[in-house]
Amino acid sequence: MSEHVDILDQLTASDYEYKYGFESQIEEEVVPPGLNEETIRLISEKKGEPEWMLQWRLQAFRYWQTMKEPHWANVRYTPIDYQAISYYAAPKRKAQPRSLDEVDPELRRTFEKLGIPLHEQEVLAGVAVDAVLDSVSVATTFREKLQSLGIIFCSMSEAIREYPDLVRKYLGSVVPPNDNFFAALNSAVFSDGSFCYLPPGVRCPIELSTYFRINARNTGQFERTLIIADEGAYVSYLEGCTAPMRDENQLHAAVVELVALAGAEIKYSTVQNWYPGDREGRGGIYNFVTKRGICLGESSKISWTQVETGSAITWKYPSVILKGDNSVGEFYSVAVTNHRQQADTGTKMTHIGRNTRSRIVSKGISAGYSQNSYRGLVRVNPGADGARNFSQCDSLLIGDKCGAHTFPYIEVHNPTAIVEHEATTSKIGEDILFYCNQRGIDTETAVALIINGYAREVLSKLPMEFAVEAQKLLAISLEGSVG
Amino acid sequence: MAEPILRIRNLHARVGETEILRGVNLDVYPGQVHAIMGPNGSGKSTLAAVLAGREDYEVTEGEVLFDGKNLLEMDPEERAREGLFLAFQYPVEIPGVSTATFLKTALNELRKHRGQEPLDAMEFMNLMRERAALVKIDPTFFSRSVNEGFSGGEKKRNEIFQLAMLEPRLAILDETDSGLDIDALKIVADGVNALRSPERAFLVITHYQRLLNYIVPDVVHVLYRGRIIKTGPKELALELEAKGYEWVTETDEVAL
Ligand SMILES: Nc1ncnc2c1ncn2[C@@H]1O[C@H](COP(=O)(O)OP(=O)(O)O)[C@@H](O)[C@H]1O
Numbered sequence: 001m002s003e004h005v006d007i008l009d010q011l012t013a014s015d016y017e018y019k020y021g022f023e024s025q026i027e028e029e030v031v032p033p034g035l036n037e038e039t040i041r042l043i044s045e046k047k048g049e050p051e052w053m054l055q056w057r058l059q060a061f062r063y064w065q066t067m068k069e070p071h072w073a074n075v076r077y078t079p080i081d082y083q084a085i086s087y088y089a090a091p092k093r094k095a096q097p098r099s100l101d102e103v104d105p106e107l108r109r110t111f112e113k114l115g116i117p118l119h120e121q122e123v124l125a126g127v128a129v130d131a132v133l134d135s136v137s138v139a140t141t142f143r144e145k146l147q148s149l150g151i152i153f154c155s156m157s158e159a160i161r162e163y164p165d166l167v168r169k170y171l172g173s174v175v176p177p178n179d180n181f182f183a184a185l186n187s188a189v190f191s192d193g194s195f196c197y198l199p200p201g202v203r204c205p206i207e208l209s210t211y212f213r214i215n216a217r218n219t220g221q222f223e224r225t226l227i228i229a230d231e232g233a234y235v236s237y238l239e240g241c242t243a244p245m246r247d248e249n250q251l252h253a254a255v256v257e258l259v260a261l262a263g264a265e266i267k268y269s270t271v272q273n274w275y276p277g278d279r280e281g282r283g284g285i286y287n288f289v290t291k292r293g294i295c296l297g298e299s300s301k302i303s304w305t306q307v308e309t310g311s312a313i314t315w316k317y318p319s320v321i322l323k324g325d326n327s328v329g330e331f332y333s334v335a336v337t338n339h340r341q342q343a344d345t346g347t348k349m350t351h352i353g354r355n356t357r358s359r360i361v362s363k364g365i366s367a368g369y370s371q372n373s374y375r376g377l378v379r380v381n382p383g384a385d386g387a388r389n390f391s392q393c394d395s396l397l398i399g400d401k402c403g404a405h406t407f408p409y410i411e412v413h414n415p416t417a418i419v420e421h422e423a424t425t426s427k428i429g430e431d432i433l434f435y436c437n438q439r440g441i442d443t444e445t446a447v448a449l450i451i452n453g454y455a456r457e458v459l460s461k462l463p464m465e466f467a468v469e470a471q472k473l474l475a476i477s478l479e480g481s482v483g
Numbered sequence: 484m485a486e487p488i489l490r491i492r493n494l495h496a497r498v499g500e501t502e503i504l505r506g507v508n509l510d511v512y513p514g515q516v517h518a519i520m521g522p523n524g525s526g527k528s529t530l531a532a533v534l535a536g537r538e539d540y541e542v543t544e545g546e547v548l549f550d551g552k553n554l555l556e557m558d559p560e561e562r563a564r565e566g567l568f569l570a571f572q573y574p575v576e577i578p579g580v581s582t583a584t585f586l587k588t589a590l591n592e593l594r595k596h597r598g599q600e601p602l603d604a605m606e607f608m609n610l611m612r613e614r615a616a617l618v619k620i621d622p623t624f625f626s627r628s629v630n631e632g633f634s635g636g637e638k639k640r641n642e643i644f645q646l647a648m649l650e651p652r653l654a655i656l657d658e659t660d661s662g663l664d665i666d667a668l669k670i671v672a673d674g675v676n677a678l679r680s681p682e683r684a685f686l687v688i689t690h691y692q693r694l695l696n697y698i699v700p701d702v703v704h705v706l707y708r709g710r711i712i713k714t715g716p717k718e719l720a721l722e723l724e725a726k727g728y729e730w731v732t733e734t735d736e737v738a739l
């Protein structure tokens with residue numbers, strides 16, 4: 001842990017090494033907009049993929065053609081023209097700011113509040129300096145250490161080449177290509193992502209994050225992640241970044257699959273801070289993600305923890321299939337919406353094995369004119385004797401122009417199951433803020449105080465240094481929401 | 484005599500079109516306790532809210548000096564940091580924020596304003612224990628969310644506890660006695676009396692004379708229809724109790 005902190009410090013210190021002028025020599029390659037079999041063949045060829053991978057993609061594409069974009073979520077947006085998107089463009093070089101001076105001042109202000117060093121700010125803002133981690137960087141050192149433990153941690157593209165047996169066995173095993181419209185699209189055209197395999201009995205000594213993965217940048221808008229924890233293995237994986245991510249791709253449709261074999265545990269933490277659009281809701285990312293884990297073996301455990309502050313529209317339900325007996329699924333979520341943001345997020349816990357347990361803690365925070373929906377399904381199958389679920393869904397409203405909605409679905413097909421659901425709604429109104437002001441606490445601090453208290457249970461599930469950043473992020477994303 | 488802590492001159496305030504304060508004048512000196520009495524709806528809470536800086540009220544005329552500074556120019560939090568404290572008639576509940584966290588944040592904001600170092604965890608805990616004892620607040624309340632699930636009496640005691648923690652120059656108590664049984668009333672009064680000091684002043688707003696048996700004021704004012712229509716020594720409160728508000732308000736009616 002402390003070692004991990006050190007590395008993070010080094011990585012985020014302003015003087016960490018960059019190598020300039022490497023990527024800019026690569027010519028930009030953009031295939032014309034549109035999606036057909038040819039596009040997919042082209043993507044697969046560019047990535048040098050084996051035939052089986054191409055066939056897998058093509059199959060997914062055929063599914064996708066028969067599917068319709070889902071519209072059951074409580075979100076509104078102008079229709080996406082899938083034929084207007086370019087599905088292969090690497091690396092992106094268009095319209096990059098040449099220096100931080102050209103970056104949106106509001107974005108810079110946020111960087112400064114988060115205490116992000118200047119160099120890092122340039123990378124995040126996409127300044128055309130081609131800052132690539134040095135090949136002898138800490139990332140490499142880390143990779144060697146992981147290798148000595150037999151842990152595989154690499155890009156998905158690399159995994160397809162180097163570990164085809166593992167990839168073929170598990171890719172699509174949790175989220176099948178025909179699972180839903182966006183998953184099918186992702187399966188057909190996914191750009192890159194992370195692959196992680198932990199051999200039996202191995203506890204990963206550090207929190208894995210894309211920070212430590214070479215070639216982590218430009219994973220594109222269709223990211224694909226696969227994590228497999230073999231029997232008795234443990235891993236904690238951090239996705240994302242507390243800094244705001246700008247991206248000219250409006251649609252993001254990622255797929256994350258987790259597989260936990262007997263006695264294994266996977267903790268997956270996300271702090272998601274995509275560009276939410278401006279105050280009027282212009283621009284901003286549509287984030288339509290399919291995240292699912294399966295507790296395949298008995299006594300395995302999967303925990304999702306997410307802090308969602310970004311995106312114009314979020315559509316995301318990290319779920320767990322509790323197949324193994326005595327397996328455990330958890331979902332801890334803080335979702336903040338402000339201005340015109342819309343979020344429809346929640347989870348699905350499917351109890352199949354006996355004595356399976358799940359726990360859902362969802363904290364929604366809505367401000368401005370935003371809409372924040374929790375949507376959850378707890379399903380207990382007939383064979384899931386002794387299954388238990390506890391769900392806590394809280395909503396916090398800031399001001400009176402925003403909305404919070406809760407859609408908890410419960411399907412119980414086994415009489416021995418115990419399913420509990422609690423829900424609360426609170427509001428930070430003028431009265432509370434004035435009371436705080438009267439005690440010498442300004443409004444910004446008061447909101448932060450209330451939010452942190454409210455989100456504490458979820459934040460405490462995050463790795464420590466991540467939690468601190470997440471806390472700051474919450475305060476920043478709610479700035480200007482009151483008074 | 485010393486400079487007044489609070490000097491109010493011809494204060495007018497309104498909500499929307501309705502004028503509620505219609506020319507209030509008041510001087511409060513260090514060490515004094517002033518009682519403000521008056522029937523319901525006469526503007527007592529409005530006066531407290533205007534002094535604390537609540538935005539709903541628009542000051543249309545007049546001046547308020549707090550320790551010689553223009554109070555009306557300050558934000559509510561600035562007023563608090565300068566040493567103005569309001570014990571609310573209806574204290575709000577703050578979900579998810581413990582009393583300890585809340586008070587620590589408040590106290591350290593005040594200390595920062597005074598150029599003092601923040602208290603460390605140990606010093607702060609000790610101070611909380613000591614001050615809580617003044618109003619017989621059980622330390623288990625420290626970890627509970629501010630006012631959440633507190634009874635009416637507990638909320639009022641919690642206000643006085645906060646007063647004891649924040650040590651203001653001027654404390655305004657808005658109907659702190661309402662809804663209290665006699666035991667709770669005595670606890671609150673004992674707490675307030677313990678906090679009286681030559682540097683501090685109190686503005687005790689009450690509808691009933693009862694509280695003033697325990698917190699004995701130096702001056703009693705009657706606020707009626709947005710004006711102070713009578714001022715007198717502590718005996719005035721007893722007289723009001725015996726004769727009813729009509730005794731003063733009727734003469735006022737004529738004067739109007
Ligand atoms: N926010 C408000 N909006 C409208 N009317 C108000 C408001 N606050 C007070 N008033 C009115 O002003 C008058 C004085 O109220 P208040 O100051 O609460 O009196 P008191 O505390 O003496 O009972 C009442 O008629 C009340 O209805």
Ligand SMILES: [Mg+2]
Nearest residue numbers: 527528572658
């Ligand atoms: Mg009142």
